Amino acid sequence: MKSYRKELWFEVPQRRAFLNITPQIEDCLRESGVSEGLGLVNAMHITASVFINDNEAGLHADFEKWLEKLAPEKPHSQYAPNHPVPRAGQITAVGRRRAARRASMRSNRRRCSWPSSTS
Numbered sequence: 001m002k003s004y005r006k007e008l009w010f011e012v013p014q015r016r017a018f019l020n021i022t023p024q025i026e027d028c029l030r031e032s033g034v035s036e037g038l039g040l041v042n043a044m045h046i047t048a049s050v051f052i053n054d055n056e057a058g059l060h061a062d063f064e065k066w067l068e069k070l071a072p073e074k075p076h077s078q079y080a081p082n083h084p085v086p087r088a089g090q091i092t093a094v095g096r097r098r099a100a101r102r103a104s105m106r107s108n109r110r111r112c113s114w115p116s117s118t119s
Helices: 022-032 057-070 093-111
Strands: none
Touching: none
């Protein structure tokens, strides 16, 4: 089975943008030499997406309005602040729960007694 992988990077200066990446995907297909099969185009960032639709300005404007209504940029006060990422050695609440659960599982294993086989 033939496979091909390539990363494409896009940077946009504004908060939101719609990019037609069809030419870049067609180039990737030509480079790959794959003539039939399945292709996966995946956005590797949580705030990015890939969609297949007509490259129509009116459609993009409708998406823009819908996205602004769904997650408006302003006022910024409506959003909770990001919490700092814990440094190495810091234990978060989730980390404490996981550590407690692992310790509990270890102690439960010690308490379990399996019947010994006698021959």
